[in-house]
Amino acid sequence: MNNILRGIRIVEGSAFVAAPLGGMTLAQMGADVIRFDLIGGGLDYKRWPVTADDNSIYWATMNKGKRSLAVNLREPEGREIVAALIVKPGPEAGIFLTNLQVPPTLDYDSLKAKRSDLIMLKIIGNPDASVAVDYTVNARTGWPYVTGPENHKGPVNNVLPGWDLTCGLTAAIGLLAAERHRTRTGEGQLVKLSLADTAYHLTASLGYLGDVQINGTTRPRIGNDMYGTFGRDFTTSDGREIMLVVVTRRHIKALGEVTNLTACFHELELARGVDLNLEADRWKVRHELNDMVGAWFADKTLAEAGEALSDAGILWGPFRTYKQMVEEDPFVSTDNPLFGEVEQPGIGRILTPGSPLDFAANPRMEPTRGPMLGEHSDEILADILGMSDGDIGRLHDKGIVAGPDTACG
Amino acid sequence: MNNILRGIRIVEGSAFVAAPLGGMTLAQMGADVIRFDLIGGGLDYKRWPVTADDNSIYWATMNKGKRSLAVNLREPEGREIVAALIVKPGPEAGIFLTNLQVPPTLDYDSLKAKRSDLIMLKIIGNPDASVAVDYTVNARTGWPYVTGPENHKGPVNNVLPGWDLTCGLTAAIGLLAAERHRTRTGEGQLVKLSLADTAYHLTASLGYLGDVQINGTTRPRIGNDMYGTFGRDFTTSDGREIMLVVVTRRHIKALGEVTNLTACFHELELARGVDLNLEADRWKVRHELNDMVGAWFADKTLAEAGEALSDAGILWGPFRTYKQMVEEDPFVSTDNPLFGEVEQPGIGRILTPGSPLDFAANPRMEPTRGPMLGEHSDEILADILGMSDGDIGRLHDKGIVAGPDTACG
Numbered sequence: 001m002n003n004i005l006r007g008i009r010i011v012e013g014s015a016f017v018a019a020p021l022g023g024m025t026l027a028q029m030g031a032d033v034i035r036f037d038l039i040g041g042g043l044d045y046k047r048w049p050v051t052a053d054d055n056s057i058y059w060a061t062m063n064k065g066k067r068s069l070a071v072n073l074r075e076p077e078g079r080e081i082v083a084a085l086i087v088k089p090g091p092e093a094g095i096f097l098t099n100l101q102v103p104p105t106l107d108y109d110s111l112k113a114k115r116s117d118l119i120m121l122k123i124i125g126n127p128d129a130s131v132a133v134d135y136t137v138n139a140r141t142g143w144p145y146v147t148g149p150e151n152h153k154g155p156v157n158n159v160l161p162g163w164d165l166t167c168g169l170t171a172a173i174g175l176l177a178a179e180r181h182r183t184r185t186g187e188g189q190l191v192k193l194s195l196a197d198t199a200y201h202l203t204a205s206l207g208y209l210g211d212v213q214i215n216g217t218t219r220p221r222i223g224n225d226m227y228g229t230f231g232r233d234f235t236t237s238d239g240r241e242i243m244l245v246v247v248t249r250r251h252i253k254a255l256g257e258v259t260n261l262t263a264c265f266h267e268l269e270l271a272r273g274v275d276l277n278l279e280a281d282r283w284k285v286r287h288e289l290n291d292m293v294g295a296w297f298a299d300k301t302l303a304e305a306g307e308a309l310s311d312a313g314i315l316w317g318p319f320r321t322y323k324q325m326v327e328e329d330p331f332v333s334t335d336n337p338l339f340g341e342v343e344q345p346g347i348g349r350i351l352t353p354g355s356p357l358d359f360a361a362n363p364r365m366e367p368t369r370g371p372m373l374g375e376h377s378d379e380i381l382a383d384i385l386g387m388s389d390g391d392i393g394r395l396h397d398k399g400i401v402a403g404p405d406t407a408c409g
Numbered sequence: 410m411n412n413i414l415r416g417i418r419i420v421e422g423s424a425f426v427a428a429p430l431g432g433m434t435l436a437q438m439g440a441d442v443i444r445f446d447l448i449g450g451g452l453d454y455k456r457w458p459v460t461a462d463d464n465s466i467y468w469a470t471m472n473k474g475k476r477s478l479a480v481n482l483r484e485p486e487g488r489e490i491v492a493a494l495i496v497k498p499g500p501e502a503g504i505f506l507t508n509l510q511v512p513p514t515l516d517y518d519s520l521k522a523k524r525s526d527l528i529m530l531k532i533i534g535n536p537d538a539s540v541a542v543d544y545t546v547n548a549r550t551g552w553p554y555v556t557g558p559e560n561h562k563g564p565v566n567n568v569l570p571g572w573d574l575t576c577g578l579t580a581a582i583g584l585l586a587a588e589r590h591r592t593r594t595g596e597g598q599l600v601k602l603s604l605a606d607t608a609y610h611l612t613a614s615l616g617y618l619g620d621v622q623i624n625g626t627t628r629p630r631i632g633n634d635m636y637g638t639f640g641r642d643f644t645t646s647d648g649r650e651i652m653l654v655v656v657t658r659r660h661i662k663a664l665g666e667v668t669n670l671t672a673c674f675h676e677l678e679l680a681r682g683v684d685l686n687l688e689a690d691r692w693k694v695r696h697e698l699n700d701m702v703g704a705w706f707a708d709k710t711l712a713e714a715g716e717a718l719s720d721a722g723i724l725w726g727p728f729r730t731y732k733q734m735v736e737e738d739p740f741v742s743t744d745n746p747l748f749g750e751v752e753q754p755g756i757g758r759i760l761t762p763g764s765p766l767d768f769a770a771n772p773r774m775e776p777t778r779g780p781m782l783g784e785h786s787d788e789i790l791a792d793i794l795g796m797s798d799g800d801i802g803r804l805h806d807k808g809i810v811a812g813p814d815t816a817c818g
Contacts, residue, residue, distance in 0.1 A: 004586045004587070004589075004590050005586060005589075017615075021611075021614070024614065025579075025582065029582075029586055043656065043657065046688065046689075047637065048616075048628075048636055048637030048688075048689075049616045049617065049619070049620035049624065049628060049637075050637075051623055051624065052624070056616070057616035057619040057620055057623060058615060058616035059616075060616075060619075061613060061614050061615070061616050061619055062614050062615070062616070064614070126740065127740055127745050127746070127747060128740075131724060132724070132726065133654055133656070133724055135635060135640060135652050135654050135726070136652050136654055136724055136725060136726030137726065138652075138726075139642075139650075139651075139652035139726035139727065139728045139729070140726045140727060140728070140729050140734065140738060141729070141734060142729060142730055142731035142733075142734050143568060143569050144642075144728055145728065145729075145730045146568045146731075147556070147557075147565070147566075147567065147568045147569070148556075148557050148558065148561075148565055149557065149558070149561060149565065152557075152558060152561075154642065154644075154650060155633065155642050155650050155652075155728045156556070156557055156558065156565070156633070157556075157633045157642070157652075158556065158567060158569055158571075159552060159555045159556045159636075160552050160556070160567055160569070160571045161615070162567075162569045162571040162574065162575075165571065165574075165575050165611055166571075166574050166575060166578060167765075169575060169578035169579060169582065170434075170578060170765060170766060172582050173434060173438075173578065173581050173582055173585065173766065174766040174768070176582065176585040176586065176589065177413045177414060177438055177585065177766070177768070178413070178768065179589075180413075180414075180585065180588075180589060181413050181768075181770065181771065183592075187770050188770075189768055189769045189770035189771070190769045191766060191767065191768050191769070192766075192767040192769075193765055193766055193767065194747075194765065194767075196740060197740075197745070197747045197762075197765040198765045200740065200741060200745075200747060200748075200762060200765075201747065201762040201764075201765045202430075202574055203731070203734070204470060204748075204760060204761070204762045205430070205433065205470050205471050205473070205762065206426075206467060206470070206471070206570070207457075207458045207465070207466035207467035207468075207469075207470050207471070208458065208731045209731065209734065209735055209741070209759065209760050210458070210466040210469075210470055210753070210756060210759040210760075211458035211466055211731065212731050212732045212734075212735045213735060213757070213758075213759050213760065214460055214466060214756060214757050214759065215458065215460065215461070217732075218730045218731045218732045219457075219458060219731070224564065224565070224566045226544060227457055227568075228456065228457030228458075228459075231544060233548075233553075233563065233564055233566070235563075241548075241563060241564050242548075243544050243545050243547075243548035243564075243566075245542055245544050245545055247452065247542070248452065279455065279457075280455075280457075315540060315541070315542055315545055316545060317541065317544070317545030317546065317547075317548040317549045318548065318549060319548045319549070319553055319554065319564045320548070320549050320550070320551060320554075321551055321554045321627045322551035322555075322612070322617045322618065322620065322621050322627045322628070323621045323626075323627045324551075325549065325550060325551050325612070325618065325621075326618055326621045326622060329549060331535065331536055331537075331605060331606075331609065332609060332618070336536050336606070336609070337536070338536060338603075338606045338609060338610065339609075339613075344619070347619060347623060348622070348623050349622075350618065350619040350622050350623065351613060351618050351619075351622065352613070353606075353609060353610040353613045353614065355610075356576075356579060356602055356603065356606040356607045356609075356610045357579060357582065357583040357586070357600060357601075357602055358600065358601040358602065358603075359583070359586070359587065359590075359598055359600050360598045360599045360600070360601075361590065361596050361597075361598035362590065362598070
């Protein structure tokens with residue numbers, strides 16, 4: 001959490017990962033992000049992981065730092081409230097982020113008629129606006145056939161929702177760029193961002209489409225080996241696993257020294273006519289290297305191997321489960337200024353990260369928790385739309401807005 | 410490619426994925442991004458995939474839209490040239506993005522002494538600035554133990570460098586926010602961004618650390634099944650694979666209809682006491698659902714199954730290799746405005762994406778190729794630093810700068 005974006009307000013109509021992450025990223029930098037949801041919650045309100053009481057840890061943590069408005073979008077009056085929030089005059093307002101199929105009242109043309117310099121960023125699935133989600137996009141972009149054990153048949157899905165995450169961050173970039181443009185020119189605009197395009201863009205930018213077009217090949221599935229160099233997972237004597245990465249000449253020299261394999265590396269170079277200083281040559285003899293280095297790991301504990309590698313300045317990391325992250329990693333604690341420990345209503349006390357961006361001139365503040373659904377309905381209606389207590393009470397009575405879900409209170 | 414950021418210049422000293430992606434993201438929005446590299450190229454200049462001539466398709470495509478300066482950083486005069494580019498006066502300049510361990514001439518304090526409103530964004534590995542890369546960070550963040558086939562033992566690495574990608578995009582966000590702050594206040598700053606913090610932030614924001622702290626559990630490895638709902642890969646009669654995703658009530662109803670399984674779904678609900686309208690209940694009986702639905706796919710071709718699912722409005726995607734992406738996906742072509750077909754020197758003609766962000770007021774232009782190493786050395790020295798032809802010739806003669814690598818010309 002920091003305040004570098006204080007003075008920007010974004011109204012967010014969203015579900016799942018991409019748009020909520022885009023909004024949360026800006027909220028954690030001080031923007032006033034108002035997420036509106038249906039009364040009772042939208043499609044992602046119960047998304048896993050959940051507590052024993054069925055409160056979504058995902059929803060709470062993906063919406064950190066936002067304000068929540070619970071509103072009945074099925075009623076014209078509910079839609080008008082959201083529209084009024086979006087088109088509210090002032091340089092701080094007039095920004096709308098969504099990945100929902102919004103009703104006509106909330107489409108770009110209707111809103112623009114009310115505020116000509118509106119910025120609306122719409123996340124769509126495919127470039128033609130047909131629906132797609134991270135899993136269906138990932139299937140189409142080559143990765144599942146190169147992920148997973150070398151001998152495995154069939155696709156292996158990413159569990160990390162990489163396209164949702166990159167799309168959400170790209171949305172934040174798009175909003176900042178459009179706000180900059182508006183500040184300079186007075187001009188607002190509709191910005192479209194396709195989840196699939198994000199995936200195509202990054203897959204192409206890593207060289208894998210060019211590889212097919214120029215070389216006629218697709219990189220193979222190679223298990224945990226790093227492509228085009230030497231690095232992989234090894235098992236230690238205490239049954240733990242370790243990731244070793246060798247990317248420089250200094251690394252391979254140091255690895256030879258720390259493992260007492262320098263002479264063996266040299267023999268291998270002579271026998272196979274390779275130069276282990278070269279990445280492509282290390283790749284060529286990676287199976288031999290894996291065997292040699294694997295034997296060294298096999299009689300060291302994780303602690304012993306890690307200490308030796310660290311002392312030698314070699315890149316490595318222990319594999320850890322989520323549970324081991326929380327229990328073992330010194331950076332996963334409030335000793336790391338990224339994290340605070342925050343009471344999340346309906347959930348409990350949890351490690352809560354602020355923005356990973358550390359701005360010297362806009363210093364880190366305590367991370368802010370996620371809202372309860374509808375927690376800020378009343379203050380938003382009063383402060384931004386200037387409604388009276390009577391007006392607000394009437395909206396509650398009519399079921400147009402709702403306050404915090406007391407089940408989570 | 411668009412021009413929404415025209416008028417910003419960023420000097421980038423980088424290698425590998427995160428910082429180059431951050432710079433490329435801004436370059437594809439019209440910023441003037443000058444990447445400097447050692448003469449002969451930096452650590453990532455030959456990164457795979459490469460052509461038969463050992464020209465890196467990765468390097469070319471990850472640096473699209475940038476200008477390239479090849480400079481000898483081992484000589485004081487080379488370092489002074491880079492420093493002069495970074496601290497050049499003017500509102501457009503004074504921004505430095507790096508993930509290198511820079512020499513003292515290029516550290517924040519030295520540069521700030523020459524330009525007090527400097528913005529420098531430094532990508533570091535761990536939060537304490539010790540070295541880490543995507544593979545070692547990913548090992549530590551839980552994902553390898555939940556990725557991969559259900560019965561697999563040991564970790565499964567992401568092949569998609571998800572943390573590099575998210576870190577690079579976060580760097581672009583950080584630069585835009587810091588430039589906004591400088592425009593409003595005149596104040597520059599050092600911004601630090603840790604690759605590992607990016608991974609911690611997103612892993613926590615998806616709820617997986619809270620899950621451990623509140624529930625004491627770690628989500629299991631479940632193969633290609635979607636967590637907490639119903640969705641997975643199925644094999645078709647022509648030996649292809651398909652990803653099916655069911656996230657709404659409408660989806661499960663439509664799936665029953667299109668597969669003629671409505672009655673079977675109802676029997677399953679009665680037998681197991683579940684309601685297939687609920688995500689958690691679909692998850693509970695996913696094995697039964699997998700069997701029923703799998704049998705339907707088994708005697709349909711990919712084309713037949715896909716058409717039926719599309720007509721029914723059900724979310725699905727075919728699994729494709731990178732090669733099949735290029736050959737089969739209509740969006741992976743110049744029919745998609747994301748892509749142009751661009752001649753990349755030393756590589757050939759390849760599908761080249763512009764920015765995935767589509768700004769209505771700053772329309773898409775033809776995507777720009779990557780530079781040749783040193784391609785813009787002379788124009789940068791002349792136009793930005795005002796050097797004469799004689800000065801520039803002298804720098805070439807002394808080996809301080811170099812022009813384009815003719816091997817790639």
